[in-house]
Amino acid sequence: MSEPAGITPQSPSAVREHAVRPRFPDVRPRRIRRAGWIGILVASAASVGLAFVPSPYIVEQPGPTWDTLGATDAGPLIQIDEVQTYPTEGELRLLTVALLGNPQQPLTWFDVAEAYLDPSDAIIPMDAAFPPSQTVEQSNEAGRIEMQNSQSSAIAAALLHEGYEVDSDVRIAGVIPGSPAEGLLEEGDRILSVNGETAYDVWSIRAAIASRDGASTFALERGDEQLEVDVVPVVDGDQRLVGVYPANEFAFPFPVHIELPNVGGPSAGMMFALGIVDELTPGAMTAGTHWAGTGTISALGDVGGIGGIVQKMHGAVDAGATHFLAPAENCGEVVGHVPDGLEVFAVATLDEAIAAVQAVAAGEDTSGLPTCEDVSGS
Known part of the structure; x- marks a missing residue:
């Protein structure tokens, strides 16, 4: 056996x-x-x-x-x-x-x-897609505004490529509660420049913020008033964030x-x-x-x-x-x-x-x- x-x-x-x-x-x-x-x-x-x-x-x-x-x-x-x-x-x-x-x-x-x-x-880590400072609803709203800006920027880029003139404004569509911008920037503000760089579109604003350490200076039009506001961004990875949703406004x-x-x-x-x-x-x-x-x-x-x-x-x-x-x-x-x-x-x-x-x-x-x-x- x-x-x-x-x-x-x-x-x-x-x-x-x-x-x-x-x-x-x-x-x-x-x-x-x-x-x-x-x-x-x-x-x-x-x-x-x-x-x-x-x-x-x-x-x-x-x-x-x-x-x-x-x-x-x-x-x-x-x-x-x-x-x-x-x-x-x-x-x-x-x-x-x-x-x-x-x-x-x-x-x-x-x-x-x-x-x-x-x-x-x-x-990927949950926090990379859904920052703890934002609710899912806020994240979805940010995505919606980014899509709108993407579409308007695409139209402007295509028309400029084809030789058309395109006038532009950038306004603040929202301010994130608890962010550096809260109490300093307001929904509806028209952004004229950031750190001396003309605010032609959302891209140019983000580039201007990213280019400077410390506070960024926003030149604004708020109603009939023009003013300058300094906002100190928070650093999130390789991004510098002030906590606003800027929105393109182009005249096509x-x-x-x-x-x-x-x-x-x-x-x-x-x-x-x-x-x-x-x-x-x-x-x-x-x-x-x-x-x-x-x-x-x-x-x-x-x-x-x-x-x-x-x-x-x-x-x-x-x-x-x-x-x-x-x-x-x-x-x-x-x-x-x-x-x-x-x-x-x-x-x-x-x-x-x-x-x-x-x-x-x-x-x-x-x-x-x-x-x-x-x-x-x-």
């Missing part, structure tokens, strides 16, 4: 010796086995219990995408009136990131572990409407601008090519970095895009994470984005166009 695993076989004399002595049950191995099984069950129960304990993380994953040359359930995504427009082809697809979890509905550790196994998901020469319900944040700006330029210029800019991209945009056409670039590249591939426009600021995150089947170009301005799309459409040699490997030095 074979011996139990892990136990040394006994000699014949030992077996006989056991045969002539009184036999008493040896309960020690049974107790050891019972204790082992109890330990395993306890550990398993603890693991299962921990899996459903709320975690301090959220998950970013590829979200819905929309073609800026196409339509949503609400109608054309971009509608331009009272001026000549032209047919388009292909796709200029904007991308989003879906956030799983929030302070009111936190993810469990099981959810986090599941996301860890998916290369298209990213796990003709109506341009962007309809994209229930989407927040500023990262679609560049793709909005490309769609508007395509509709305002003869010929299809893409020549039928399927593009996707992401990036904030200023009214003067500067393209800025965004969050969730890896998730957006996966979303682009899932949507059938073959070419991708990435903000140069994000290139450090792009290199080494590009999904198969996607060609990525790095851009820092609207002009560079247009040049990349037109070069591919014309079948030109694109080896001279900047890539993220060029920008990051990889």
Whole structure:
């Protein structure tokens, strides 16, 4: 008969010796086995219990995408009136990131572990997406205002690119309670300049605040009064924040409407601008090519970095895009994470984005166009 695993076989004399002595049950191995099984069950129960304990993380994953040359359930995504427009082809697809979890509905550790196994998901601290100083409702409102600013800046950038004049104002749409701006800046204030830099749009205000340590000086128009106010920003990571929601107010020469319900944040700006330029210029800019991209945009056409670039590249591939426009600021995150089947170009301005799309459409040699490997030095 074979011996139990892990136990040394006994000699014949030992077996006989056991045969002539009184036999008493040896309960020690049974107790050891019972204790082992109890330990395993306890550990398993603890693991299962921990899996459903709320975690301090959220998950970013590829979200819905929309073609800026196409339509949503609400109608054309971009509608331009009272001026000549032209047919388009292909796709200029904007991308989003879906956030799983929030302070009111936190993810469990099981959810986090599941996301860890998916290369298209990213796990980030809850506080990175939902600062403790803001409620979920305040965060959603900030995203809504950022989307509005993104759309108006995109329209301004596209029209300025096409040679139109665009007058602008920037006003404060809201002040965050408890922020440095509370009691100093007010909703409805018109911002004339920050640190001596003209406030042409939201982008220029943020750049001016970021450029100076210590207090930032706001030149304001409040009703019939003009005044200067010093506000000391708080530092949050690589950002300097005063705690206001600035809003663009542009005077456009003709109506341009962007309809994209229930989407927040500023990262679609560049793709909005490309769609508007395509509709305002003869010929299809893409020549039928399927593009996707992401990036904030200023009214003067500067393209800025965004969050969730890896998730957006996966979303682009899932949507059938073959070419991708990435903000140069994000290139450090792009290199080494590009999904198969996607060609990525790095851009820092609207002009560079247009040049990349037109070069591919014309079948030109694109080896001279900047890539993220060029920008990051990889």
